[in-house]
Amino acid sequence: MKRFTKGARLAAGLAAAVTIIALVVGTASSDHGRHRYRRRHHDYGSKHLAPVNNPAYKQHCGACHFAYQPALLPSGSWIKILARLDKHFGQQVELDPGPKKIITGYLTANAAEHSPAKRARRIMRCLGTDTPLRITDIPYIRRKHRKLSAVVFKRPKVGSFSNCAACHTSAARGVYDDDDVRIPK
Ligand code: HEC
Ligand code: HEC
Numbered sequence: 236m237k238r239f240t241k242g243a244r245l246a247a248g249l250a251a252a253v254t255i256i257a258l259v260v261g262t263a264s265s266d267h268g269r270h271r272y273r274r275r276h277h278d279y280g281s282k283h284l285a286p287v288n289n290p291a292y293k294q295h296c297g298a299c300h301f302a303y304q305p306a307l308l309p310s311g312s313w314i315k316i317l318a319r320l321d322k323h324f325g326q327q328v329e330l331d332p333g334p335k336k337i338i339t340g341y342l343t344a345n346a347a348e349h350s351p352a353k354r355a356r357r358i359m360r361c362l363g364t365d366t367p368l369r370i371t372d373i374p375y376i377r378r379k380h381r382k383l384s385a386v387v388f389k390r391p392k393v394g395s396f397s398n399c400a401a402c403h404t405s406a407a408r409g410v411y412d413d414d415d416v417r418i419p420k
Pocket of ligand 1: 296298299300320324330368369371372394396
């Protein structure tokens with residue numbers, strides 16, 4: 236009985252040792268995968284843009300088009316846009332001083348140069364000190380869409396390059412991953 240127990244213990248010990256070896260080998264061989272997983276996981280927090288969370292901005296600046304995340308442009312661009320609302324891409328945008336102050340504060344505080352998101356850093360890196368009036372004029376953004384023909388942007392369900400949410404199904408969440416792109420027919 237005692238011998239059997241000892242044998243069983245030995246067997247159990249051996250099995251455990253084999254398991255440990257297998258685990259070590261397994262960990263070593265899948266180390267690359269685990270690393271990639273961790274890196275991707277880490278990206279989730281820093282890659283995507285913070286979703287719009289300012290009611291005044293959503294209401295006044297999301298009335299005619301998608302409410303672009305402030306991190307898509309540097310504060311210098313937002314200041315220029317807000318200074319020229321009477322001549323806003325062929326439209327006249329009326330904005331009372333109260334909401335205008337709130338919107339200015341929100342857009343400048345959360346502009347690309349203040350965002351930790353990877354995409355915002357790419358935008359800043361490619362712009363340098365440039366302050367374009369359009370996100371669609373940013374070279375990094377244009378480059379990402381260079382394979383799309385102009386015809387695609389003119390499709391009724393798209394309308395223009397500025398209509399991010401037409402193709403980026405998760406644009407409102409600040410997610411512009413290619414996995415979430417569906418181009419309307
Ligand atoms: C009366 C309608 C209207 C309102 C309200 C409006 N916009 Fe626009 N906006 C437009 C039009 C039209 C365009 C050009 C879109 C196009 O070319 O397809 C535009 C374009 C833009 C673009 C450039 C998009 C690109 O191509 O990258 C930005 C940025 C922008 N608006 C910001 C704002 C902000 C900030 C506000 C709020 C203060 C605002 N808009 C309110 C009509 C409006
Ligand atoms: C007509 C559809 C369409 C519109 C409109 C559009 N996009 Fe895209 N976008 C795409 C496609 C397609 C890609 C490339 C996906 C790929 O590389 O496979 C892309 C790629 C991107 C990428 C890079 C994604 C990555 O993982 O590298 C960003 C960022 C982006 N778009 C932002 C925008 C923004 C901001 C707007 C609006 C100002 C916009 N897009 C408008 C279709 C569109």
